[in-house]
Amino acid sequence: MQKIIRQLAAEIKVTEQQVRAAVELLDGGATVPFIARYRKEVTNGLDDVQLRELEARLAYVRELEDRREAVLKSIAEQGKLTDALRAAIDAAPTKQELEDLYLPYKQKRRTKGQIAREAGIEPLADLLFTDPTRVPADEAQAYVKPAKGEDGSDFTTTGAVLDGVRDILSERWAEDAALVQSLREWLWNEGLLKSSKVEGKNENDPDVAKFRDYFDYDEPIGRVPSHRALAVFRGRTQEILEAKLVLPEPPEPGKPSVAEGRIALHLGWSHAGRPADDLIRKCVAWTWRVKLSLSTERDLFSRLREEAEKVAIKVFADNLRDLLLAAPAGPRVVMGLDPGIRTGVKVAVVDATGKLVDTSTVFPHEPRRDWDGSLHTLGRLCEKHGVNLIAIGNGTASRETDKLAGDLIKLLAKVDRVVEKVVVSEAGASVYSASEFASQEMPDVDVSLRGAASIARRLQDPLAELVKIDPKSIGVGQYQHDVNQSELARTLEAVVEDCVNSVGVDLNTASVPLLSRVSGLSASVAKAVVRWREANGAFANRQQLLGVTGLGAKTFELSAGFLRIRHGDNPLDMTGVHPETYPVVEKIIEKTGKPVAELMGRADMLKTLKPELFANEQFGVITVKDILGELEKPGRDPRPDFKVARFNDGVEDIKDLREGMVLEGTVSNVAQFGAFVDLGVHQDGLVHVSQLSHKFVNDAREVVKTGDIVKVKVMEVDVERKRIGLSMKLDAAPARRDGPRDNRFEGAGRHQQAGAGRRQAEAAAPSAMASAFAKLQSRSR
Structure with missing residues (x-):
């Protein structure tokens, strides 16, 4: 240990x-x-x-x-x-x-080298390698067998015996750990990942065309970015691309490759024209071509995939964290609109506590086009329930429904009612709607209307609502279906747990899914907490948790500090102060002569206290400082303040975009190479990492995170390929039509690597990746 x-x-x-x-x-x-x-x-x-x-x-x-x-x-x-x-x-x-x-x-099936060793040929192999002055054919005569072996082995000729020598030596060298590791690291640094289109695949096929940037692509394998590696591997899995590891310098015809030269160097051998040197050269070539080239390619592809998956999983985890910790609108009455065309727009109103109070369906779009009737229905619901915020799902007909909400807000303004609207991600809402938990929460509500309610609640408290959904269904990942699913699930579960516990949970209002993410609480204990609450009413203090079936002292220790009770018996129960440290607070009360209720929020008084005065053997200065911090800002929420992005009127489709436009949008996804921004036109635009700031940016997350509201300039619009190039450098000039085009949307552009003379894909996002990522961002659920 x-x-x-x-x-x-x-x-x-x-x-x-x-x-x-x-x-x-x-x-x-x-x-x-x-x-x-x-x-x-x-x-x-x-x-x-x-x-x-x-x-x-x-x-x-x-x-x-x-x-x-x-x-x-x-x-x-x-x-x-x-x-x-x-x-x-x-x-x-x-x-x-x-x-x-x-x-x-390692125990393995009998190899040719093993068969040759069993036939007694190993001494000959050792002799010829250690003393290449010996003549192979002459020395092999002594090892020729008169007949085939019972196992079918045939060493009845000198040629067969020398083949046995080759098999013994190549197998031995291929199992030399130092040699294998040396070749592996050399090729990781110098070898090239090369991909090409599988012969016979139709380039005009949409599924094939997505990978056209990789039809003739190569890049140093150790420097291939995550998204490009996963794109190549996906193309290979779909049998559209062939991928292989190639040497940095192709061998000249009839001459040894660089890899063979490195093997010879490791062995301390070189060709000196001695009688056995030609045979040893063949053994070295056989070692590389037959024994090591494919296994090394397999090992390095595994390493590349593993490292690419780590990056992709981190991207997903970081975006999920940003989404879960997005600013909550708080206890406001919200109307959720789940857009649809022929099936209508589903409407759900939730009160300030998130309780569903009303539902409806309106048909403002084709084929009914009941715009005025829809406005009347929505206006009536707003007046009836005091709606002051509208949440619009970003699915099909989102932009048209956003316009409907805009007209509604204008009508309500005439009667002095102020209402705001926000377009929110509805990724995973359909998963929640059909879940067992949704049927328990809203048993008598149609599945489609449950989705509208979930959209409304996401605006009130994204964290509390999104924990009800499998994190993988939230849709902020990069190639999420191509990565190790168990590792992805483990990482995302950890993110959810960390987010929930960093914010804290209201013990008297939290759902079972939210409670089950609290430190120490399992799903069964979370259900027991809710059952206790339903049977006995609201918890008045944290100590009552010990009366919950299955919640013992250890579970209480792990969970109590993260559970909040507002308006309970003890004001400390609404803070992050753990019950085990309440005696420390009592010392503070004794020192100041103030009851805890008067201490809370009094930063001026608390900052004058010296933590050392209240520390003891169990709780030191670090803990006391945390306690004082909690008392200064009791029940503080680490999430940012709620803001609303303003989409431009008249910009409802990618066709409405013009180069040079400055728009406001919401960052919907962030990858290392850039950020995707929702402009309300059904297709996210890409701000490449080079366009995020006038300063050098290595990772887009240094500048933006999911949920941020940003101003961007439209740099390029490709309606046919549904590509929108954006810049956060608002003084940047749009792409010139008559000059060199920015190729970030034209695939993996190449440039000559200085001194190496080899082509390397540029750092911008290639179209195969962007296309796949765009699917992740698609507006349909």
């Missing part, structure tokens, strides 16, 4: 004591949010990001150690475990390097 702790401390760049404390807490059942928030003293301030990394690496390293023990045991049982080999295995830092070392000892 000490070895694991030492390794994790080095990786995360913290002390061994911090790692040891965190591991003990995690192994004891503590959650990451609880440790990050309430055990800072124990871990010396490890935050949730460090703890999540530690948790993931701990699982990996433990699996590695288990595998290491199994490998050592297997080799020892074969009687082949030397001190040097044990030391190498003990030092292997990754699973792959461990498997490289184990490869020669």
Whole structure:
């Protein structure tokens, strides 16, 4: 265990004591949010990001150690475990390097090299390699067999014997861990990922055309961005693209390749015209072409996919975090509009608590075109329930429905009623509508109307509503169906847990899905909490949680600090102060002579207090500072203030866009290469990373995040391909029609890499990626 702790401390760049404390807490059942928030003293301030990394690496390293023990045991049982080999295995830092070392000892089916060794040819192989002055044909005569073996092996000629020499040497070299790792790292840095269209595929086929930027594409494999790697792998899976790893310099006809040269260099051999040198050259070539080229390609493709998936999963996680922590409109009466054309616009009104109070369906669009009747119905609902905010789903007919809401707002303004409208993402709303939980929440409501209610609630509190949906259905990912699904699910679940606990949960209003995300609360305990609430009324204090079936002292410890009770018996119960530290607050009360209700919010008084005066052996200065911070801003919400984006009138379709227009929009998705912005025209525009700021930007998230409201200039519009090029540099000039075009929408443009003379795809988003990503952003659910 000490070895694991030492390794994790080095990786995360913290002390061994911090790692040891965190591991003990995690192994004891503590959650990451609880440790990050309430055990800072124990871990010396490890935050949730460090703890999540530690948790993931701990699982990996433990699996590695288990595998290491199994490998050592297997080799020892074969009687082949030397001190040097044990030391190498003990030092292997990754699973792959461990498997490289184990490869020669792994049980496998009989190979040609093994058959040759069983036939006694290995001494000849050793002789010819160590002393190339020997004549292979002459030396092989002594190893020729008079007849075939019982197993079918045939060494009855000198040619067959020398083939056996080749098989023995190539197999031995291909299992040389140092050689394999050296070639792998060299090709990762120098090799090229090359893709081309599968012969016979029709370029005009829409499914094939999406990948046209990869019909003749190559790029250094170690520098391929995540989105391009996943695009190539998707094209290969769909049998549209062929992908292969190619050497940085193609071999000249009849001459050894660079890879073969590196193998020879590793072996310490070079061709000197000796009798056996031609045979050894053939063995080296065979080692690369037959034994190592395909396995190395497979290993590096796996590495590329794994690293690309990590980036894609991080993009999804970051966007999900931004969406969950988006500004809540708060307790306002909201009308949700779920746009539709022939089926009508579904309408749902929820009160300030999120309770569904009314529903309707209006038909302002084709075929009925009942615009005035729709306005009358919506106006009546607004007057009846005091609606002051309209949430419009961004699906089919969203822009037309947004215009309807605009006309409604103008009519209501004539009677001095102020109403605002917001277009919100409805991704996943249909998943929620058909879910078991939705049927329990709204049992007598049509499935389509449930979606409108969910859209309204998303505006009131995005976090509380979106936790009811599988995170993968929220639609803010990049190639989300191409990545490791279990790792994606694990990461997204962690994001949801962290977001819920960073905001806190109202114990008396939270739904079961929201409660089940609270630190320490399982789905069954969350249901028990709601049952207790329904049977006994609102919780008056946190201590009553101990009366809930299945909620014991440990669960209370992990969850209580994240559960809020407003207007309860104890004002501290509405804050993030944990019940275990209430005695510390009592000391503060004693020192100041003020009751807790008068202390809360009094920053002027609290800032004069010295944390050292209230610290003890159990709760140190760090914890006391957190308590004082909570008392200064009791019940604070870390989310930003609510703002509304204003879409321009007359801009309802991509055809309405003109180069040079300055518009306001909402950032709908962020990737490393840029940000997608919803302008209300059914197709998101792309602000490439180079157009986000006048300063250099490496990652778009340095400048924007999902949900931000931004002003952008239209740089280029491609109606046919549904591409919108945007810039946040409002003084930038639109693309010239008569000059060189910005090729970010024209695919993977090439430029010569200085000194290398090889083509490399530019850093901008290629059309295959953009097309696939655009599907993620499509307006239909």
